[in-house]
Amino acid sequence: xxxxxxxxxxxxxxxxxxxxxxxxxxxxxxxxxxxxxxxxxxxxxxxxxxxxxxxxxxxxxxxxxxxxxxxxxxxxxxxxxxxxxxxxxxxxxxxxxxxxxxxxxxxxxxxxxxxxxxxxxxxxxxxxxxxxxxxxxxxxxxxxxxxxxxxxxxxxxxxxxxxxxxx
Numbered sequence: 001x002x003x004x005x006x007x008x009x010x011x012x013x014x015x016x017x018x019x020x021x022x023x024x025x026x027x028x029x030x031x032x033x034x035x036x037x038x039x040x041x042x043x044x045x046x047x048x049x050x051x052x053x054x055x056x057x058x059x060x061x062x063x064x065x066x067x068x069x070x071x072x073x074x075x076x077x078x079x080x081x082x083x084x085x086x087x088x089x090x091x092x093x094x095x096x097x098x099x100x101x102x103x104x105x106x107x108x109x110x111x112x113x114x115x116x117x118x119x120x121x122x123x124x125x126x127x128x129x130x131x132x133x134x135x136x137x138x139x140x141x142x143x144x145x146x147x148x149x150x151x152x153x154x155x156x157x158x159x160x161x162x163x164x165x166x167x
Contacts, residue, residue: 032049072122075122076123
């Protein structure tokens with residue numbers, strides 16, 4: 001029984017770390033987008049993100065976060081800020097309605113998802129080549145599983161969002 005408890009704790013810690021890493025760029029982008037939508041200068045919001053991520057990088061001692069990863073994440077954040085600003089600018093009452101007004105068909109939404117996945121994969125490639133945890137093969141296999149899972153979730157979301165609409 002103690003080994004089982006240890007496995008559960010280890011699993012939960014890994015899940016918590018995964019969530020933290022997956023939502024890292026999204027939280028920066030969402031916060032910046034809301035601030036810009038409310039009237040803040042985009043240049044200032046971009047600079048604020050650069051400063052915060054640089055602070056995180058400067059404190060990193062384990063080799064998990066590198067300048068190469070940070071640079072790719074800044075590109076991902078800029079991509080997401082554009083997306084979130086378009087959603088906020090749609091003036092729709094909810095997320096699903098905003099998506100449907102911005103991407104009028106499942107195909108156009110999936111085209112966006114493909115562009116997003118390419119930006120995310122740049123971050124993943126940077127992480128695979130620069131992280132110092134596990135072997136490169138282990139990192140690649142883990143990232144492949146994450147990529148497949150996010151793709152599956154996004155396809156299911158597209159199905160829910162656009163069900164009943166012409167494709």
